[in-house]
Amino acid sequence: MSICTHNRCSLENSKKVLLIDHFMQKFTENIICISNDRLSYHQNRDDHDGDNYWVTIPKADGNFENVNSILYFENKKVRYIWDNDVREFIKLHGLDKDIKCTYFYQKNGLFSEDQKR
Helix, strand or coil: CCCCCCCCCCCCHCCCEEEEEECCCCEECEEEEHHEEEEECCCCCCCEEEEEEEEEEECCCCCCECCCCEEEECCCCCCEEEEECEEEEEEEEEECCCCHHHHHHHCCCCCCCHHHH
């Protein structure tokens, strides 16, 4: 006898995800939501609004987006974060993904506010 403990729903409303890899192994991972009130590390305070905290996440095109909360899960030591633009979880990559080395040579160093983000 099998007992179902969860129902199918949209990804953005889910609490857990069921993953099946190419070897047909099944994994269930909890989705973690970190909101402004729980962000204690890598915070960036907006000087115009004293109560407003932002965290910055990298986008696929090399830009950054300020958000109020982060939805993510980890599987096999890889973190996947929710992208509202495409409405799915995407693999979190480093800054070097899809950016040529010449881009970094043309840039100056980061200001202290950018370093905090």
